[in-house]
Amino acid sequence: MSDTKMPLDLDPADLLPPAEPVQLLDDEGTLHEVDGYPLDLKDSDFRDLYRYMVLARRVDKQAINLQRQGQLGVYASLLGQEAAQIGGAYALDQQDWVFPSYREMGAALVRGVDPGKVLHLFRGTWLSDHDPHEHHFGLLSIPIGTQALHAAGFAMAAKLDGSDLVVMSYFGDGATSEGDPHEAMNFAAVYEAACVFFVQNNQYAISVPLSKQTKAPTIAHKAVGYGMPGYRCDGNDVLATYAVSRKAVDRARAGGGPSLIEAVTYRMEAHTTADDPTRYRTPAELEQWKRRDPIARFETFLESEGLLDDAFRAEIDEEAQAYAKRMREEIYDAPHGDPMELFEHVYADPPASYAEQRALLQRELDEHGTS
Amino acid sequence: MSDTKMPLDLDPADLLPPAEPVQLLDDEGTLHEVDGYPLDLKDSDFRDLYRYMVLARRVDKQAINLQRQGQLGVYASLLGQEAAQIGGAYALDQQDWVFPSYREMGAALVRGVDPGKVLHLFRGTWLSDHDPHEHHFGLLSIPIGTQALHAAGFAMAAKLDGSDLVVMSYFGDGATSEGDPHEAMNFAAVYEAACVFFVQNNQYAISVPLSKQTKAPTIAHKAVGYGMPGYRCDGNDVLATYAVSRKAVDRARAGGGPSLIEAVTYRMEAHTTADDPTRYRTPAELEQWKRRDPIARFETFLESEGLLDDAFRAEIDEEAQAYAKRMREEIYDAPHGDPMELFEHVYADPPASYAEQRALLQRELDEHGTS
Amino acid sequence: MAITMAQALNTALHDAMAEDDKVVMFGEDVGILGGVFRITDKLQERFGEGRCFDTPLAESGIVGTAIGMAMYGYKPVVEMQFDGFTYPAFEQIVSHLAKMRNRSRGTVQLPVVVRIPFGGGIGAVEHHSESPENYFAHVAGLKVVSPGTPSDGYSLLRESISSADPVLFFEPKRRYWLKEDADLPVRTEPFGRAVVRRAGTTATLFAYGPMVRTCMETASAAEDEGWDLEVVDLRTLNPFDSATVVESVKKTGRAIVVHEAQVFSGFGAEVAAQVAERAFYHLEAPVLRVGGFDIPYPAAKLEEFFLPDVDRILDAVQRSLSF
Amino acid sequence: MAITMAQALNTALHDAMAEDDKVVMFGEDVGILGGVFRITDKLQERFGEGRCFDTPLAESGIVGTAIGMAMYGYKPVVEMQFDGFTYPAFEQIVSHLAKMRNRSRGTVQLPVVVRIPFGGGIGAVEHHSESPENYFAHVAGLKVVSPGTPSDGYSLLRESISSADPVLFFEPKRRYWLKEDADLPVRTEPFGRAVVRRAGTTATLFAYGPMVRTCMETASAAEDEGWDLEVVDLRTLNPFDSATVVESVKKTGRAIVVHEAQVFSGFGAEVAAQVAERAFYHLEAPVLRVGGFDIPYPAAKLEEFFLPDVDRILDAVQRSLSF
Numbered sequence A, B: 001m002s003d004t005k006m007p008l009d010l011d012p013a014d015l016l017p018p019a020e021p022v023q024l025l026d027d028e029g030t031l032h033e034v035d036g037y038p039l040d041l042k043d044s045d046f047r048d049l050y051r052y053m054v055l056a057r058r059v060d061k062q063a064i065n066l067q068r069q070g071q072l073g074v075y076a077s078l079l080g081q082e083a084a085q086i087g088g089a090y091a092l093d094q095q096d097w098v099f100p101s102y103r104e105m106g107a108a109l110v111r112g113v114d115p116g117k118v119l120h121l122f123r124g125t126w127l128s129d130h131d132p133h134e135h136h137f138g139l140l141s142i143p144i145g146t147q148a149l150h151a152a153g154f155a156m157a158a159k160l161d162g163s164d165l166v167v168m169s170y171f172g173d174g175a176t177s178e179g180d181p182h183e184a185m186n187f188a189a190v191y192e193a194a195c196v197f198f199v200q201n202n203q204y205a206i207s208v209p210l211s212k213q214t215k216a217p218t219i220a221h222k223a224v225g226y227g228m229p230g231y232r233c234d235g236n237d238v239l240a241t242y243a244v245s246r247k248a249v250d251r252a253r254a255g256g257g258p259s260l261i262e263a264v265t266y267r268m269e270a271h272t273t274a275d276d277p278t279r280y281r282t283p284a285e286l287e288q289w290k291r292r293d294p295i296a297r298f299e300t301f302l303e304s305e306g307l308l309d310d311a312f313r314a315e316i317d318e319e320a321q322a323y324a325k326r327m328r329e330e331i332y333d334a335p336h337g338d339p340m341e342l343f344e345h346v347y348a349d350p351p352a353s354y355a356e357q358r359a360l361l362q363r364e365l366d367e368h369g370t371s
Numbered sequence C, D: 001m002a003i004t005m006a007q008a009l010n011t012a013l014h015d016a017m018a019e020d021d022k023v024v025m026f027g028e029d030v031g032i033l034g035g036v037f038r039i040t041d042k043l044q045e046r047f048g049e050g051r052c053f054d055t056p057l058a059e060s061g062i063v064g065t066a067i068g069m070a071m072y073g074y075k076p077v078v079e080m081q082f083d084g085f086t087y088p089a090f091e092q093i094v095s096h097l098a099k100m101r102n103r104s105r106g107t108v109q110l111p112v113v114v115r116i117p118f119g120g121g122i123g124a125v126e127h128h129s130e131s132p133e134n135y136f137a138h139v140a141g142l143k144v145v146s147p148g149t150p151s152d153g154y155s156l157l158r159e160s161i162s163s164a165d166p167v168l169f170f171e172p173k174r175r176y177w178l179k180e181d182a183d184l185p186v187r188t189e190p191f192g193r194a195v196v197r198r199a200g201t202t203a204t205l206f207a208y209g210p211m212v213r214t215c216m217e218t219a220s221a222a223e224d225e226g227w228d229l230e231v232v233d234l235r236t237l238n239p240f241d242s243a244t245v246v247e248s249v250k251k252t253g254r255a256i257v258v259h260e261a262q263v264f265s266g267f268g269a270e271v272a273a274q275v276a277e278r279a280f281y282h283l284e285a286p287v288l289r290v291g292g293f294d295i296p297y298p299a300a301k302l303e304e305f306f307l308p309d310v311d312r313i314l315d316a317v318q319r320s321l322s323f
Ligand SMILES: Cc1ncc(C[n+]2csc(CCOP(=O)(O)OP(=O)(O)O)c2C)c(N)n1
Pocket: A103, A142, A143, A144, A171, A172, A173, A174, A175, A176, A202, A204, A205, A206, A267, A271, D028, D057, D081, D085, D088
């Protein structure tokens, strides 16, 4: 009865993620080689990674400011998670796709999505404002973990179509408790779809710490149950998040199937601008993680490699200011747009009943300017 | 940052189920001791286990016959899974609870539930016909995997109440793909609830074989993702299913938290009487498993131990006939009961609108005898 | 040729997949088994495992991956094995399938069909006889369809599959074996058109899916009473054909809406509300609703007391007439 | 004393937990954070982590374990963080929470309360402004409740917690800060009673939850037009108080049902259908429904164009009167 045996010819321990997360840059910014995670990066890549991280932080800050100025309803900051997000997305090719949650401004940048456009969701101009097909970047997904299934399905489709594109789905530590990511990982594994599940373990789901979310040794261990590799990396080390993602992405592209990445990081800001984290975490904890800042660490490394001079810093700074400016221009007092558009996109083929409803709204607009 | 380390002081390999399922009786019925699974059974227990298996098979057969005679609408047979089900339930105390799926006639027997009553569900007399509180046996649950959450919640409640009862939830290999069992195992683990998740891996979910259900090395490996032990046993060896369950139950009762058991077995019958398995599996496969029959194997063992004499056989046979007879009496041409009862149990406090609806049904009954 | 609803649906799937290789079919047991009702029979054999495949047992997974496949460019048709097992997919259907097009300002289309064998009358165990259509009729962004005849089964399924909008396709499982003389392929009226199945003058019966047949039987039986009933098959709940509905009531002056689902806040309420609003001056009696009682679907032996049947509908006609 | 809806609900939870140690409260972020709206503020501090606790992020898990805890003998009150996140729990609610009592012939009771902050008007992002009440009003076995005032918030929540039947408790989140002079504890009318909040003669506005306040404002505004509107607060959708509803329409002859949810197959359809049936001869105009358009809930900057407001309701009154 072969079914009563282990179908794998593996040393069982090979299934398990390593005890320590993969780290290439230590907390002091010194590079250490790690077996199995060669770095294939050129100087320009190092610089790009840095650039994206700095831009992401500036863009994030601008978004928070816009929210404080009443220009956005709410915003979910990625502060502290720059290395995790950007290292992941940087490992993708242009043809590849990203299915993000609501916190993926950094990944959006890497995909070339205009941050100003992303903010329309948070401003409430419309429910989103970018074309996913243009940058292969799905709509920000708010219902927790649901996008993991879209990613798995997209990867299943690509495989059926003979494409070798890879899909990366981001979600949080909290999301691992939902049914959908579970089903997504199982589907991806069963169909050997080229889908990389990238978990930013930022230690919290709003106020709920990881210890109350799961008793798994680590989130990477959850991969075992789907028969896929579970990788674990220091999420504040952009070289580690990149190298691990590269490995997972290459493997998927080569037909090796899906895998799960846990990037161990920390949400330095409130859950969203509507949240008050002082209710559930201590300044001491924050302080500890501040010392592990992903950008500072990478700067030390770049400096020691001679890759970070004043000219480059100035260049990035200028780019960052320009981004921020464009965001302000895009969002500041952005008008609410034409209410009649509300009926435009619900159906390709709208029901006859819309005529009456459109007429009602039009009458309201004519009479009162609002509903 | 202790959060970036493994929180467990375990040898990683200890997390994994053994490569081979635990087996105490080999296919030829010879007993082998297995480290960590001592048998605490008296002769009377051996006899009881046998008795339950034989009764379960007889009861199952009677149910199939009743279906063939048009007395039941449908029935889900446990043929071949007697050892799995009964070994599990036998490890429980009276105070403990079982949350079954629709295939748990064997477990029902062990809990003392009258099989005739269980059949009312399949006949369609009512949606169920036993009081869960009487035998600590939940209602048969049809939506796949949903009962695992009820089990987890019940165990959470018991813990909160200071009780040391243990809850066992049965579900199938297919059910492991649903979100609910995933969420249930996670909840149970997080709250360290005394809940044992017992998977009867009978190789199929209707027509879908295990290989299309999951790529996990084994179902027991799924426990790793919840930080709980995953046990795996030969599901056709009642001593193995018992010993493994005993271990899981004792551990849970002692406050050690939940665990997952995979009993590797085989569904010898159609999925239900409505199914045609010749469409998706071969006689050869069936033949192979027939040779591993759980009752035959246990008989060999009992005989070799001198525990099975003709008198005992006759006694069981008589009991089995009596059970079957009672089932026939209970079910055969059982009337449909009072339609007016339809309004009785929906609410403890029914809405005023029921008065009108009751009146309509009463009028229909008076006029036509039917609606 | 006499064909059954089941044959019509199966043929529709075959034809759609033959015509457009972007159409894929998946769900639980739809492959080698051909589905528990055999509606997907021989699709896998003919089109291969890539285009018709069994999934793991997870309905949210089925609908969620269908959304991803549709984003890539496929046209997934998925099966929920039974009505009562649609519920795990509720979030994916309501929060994504229905809303993605609008959310994306039209840049993402989701041409997904969710096939759902629904309704009672087959003596099944619990959760296998539900009528969940109104949960979905209330969701903007979905089309909700339910054929009452084999030709409509074929035609509406084909139209659903070519629709750029997501469709919840409710198959009246007790009518899978209902026969009709028809030659496939057949094209009937498009989405959004209700059809007068039987013209009459005394009162109008409105129905869809399984109850169309029951209403036709009622109309026949009513002849004995000297009543000439009109039967309107709604066909698509969303888009809803108010015009035809109102026109019929203007003619007959009396309306009875029939469905299997419990009456309270069922789809009959929408029909009744629209009729009462739009045919206000033409109604000679209140719109009556005939359906299941406001209780969970009962066990098999009691379903006949729950389900609307000819007698219950005639009783409503009588009440309408005596107003 | 002036209390807000939020205070009333929080106090109701405190009082219920103090009175009966079988009452437990759980959900996402309800512990130390006190819930994102602080409705569970200080429950954990006061009653300990055993009786008020944070769960993993899984709504099906929350409702499913609540069912298990109720079977054991507890009275769980659980929170869905927002309306739009109730959907993952749909199967547990519809297939088990609603049906277990009936399935078990009354041997299993599930005194579970599912608290759901619902509705729009607070400028939130998508999925945070939904009105899912009618998905549940259609489910036999559930009670569906939505308070429109702080005192009803307190009283109906207390009654929900002591109810032996499962209750879906819809909290109008835009009214969390609505004030009323009231002394807690207060007991108002029980489940199943609609209340005339303002007596009038011209027409009746029917509402529940967030729209009660809007209808009261409309009635005030209508005075300028010389209209004397009656406002009926439905309070519990199921059980539904037909008697009070019909009585009001018999008096005013005109009915307008108001809710935030999209109108098509919304709860307004049930109200309209009942009124049109039961007050047939008293209606001087068709029952009109005022609600959201049949589109997904829009982005924050456009919600004012979606939501019913005083003007849209007055417009309906005008239409009713000009019939
Ligand atoms: C299905 C669902 N339930 C609840 C919420 C409310 N909510 C928004 S974010 C969040 C926490 C998410 O935590 P995690 O997955 O760790 O991601 P993070 O926010 O930390 O990036 C919750 C509960 C939601 N958006 N969707």
